[in-house]
Amino acid sequence: MKILTVCGLGMGSSLILRMNVETVLKKHGVEANVEHMDVSAAASANADLVITNAELVGNLQHLSCPVVVVNNYIDTNEITQALVNAGILTQG
Numbered sequence: 001m002k003i004l005t006v007c008g009l010g011m012g013s014s015l016i017l018r019m020n021v022e023t024v025l026k027k028h029g030v031e032a033n034v035e036h037m038d039v040s041a042a043a044s045a046n047a048d049l050v051i052t053n054a055e056l057v058g059n060l061q062h063l064s065c066p067v068v069v070v071n072n073y074i075d076t077n078e079i080t081q082a083l084v085n086a087g088i089l090t091q092g
Helices: 010-028 077-083
Strands: 001-006 033-038 048-050 067-069
Touching: 001 010, 010 033, 010 077, 067 077
Parallel strands: 001 033, 001 048, 048 067
Antiparallel strands: none
8 A cells, every 4th residue: 555645845744744644554553655745746646545734635636546634744643533534544
């Protein structure tokens, strides 16, 4: 499974989000390749899931994979819920 974390420039925010997504996935025993990148690169990348913020989601709606929004990139509870909503994790 390939998950992209996306921010405007692909450096700071998406890296923080990537690290927290990896933490949540590891906690739940899910293996995935998580990469961080900028919105331009993500627009042409292949992935199973894209995680971004509300400001950028419109730029990624054309992708063939689900695009989910996380507002607080350091809130592992919000990240967990986003992954549950995307069907990557099961509730509970």
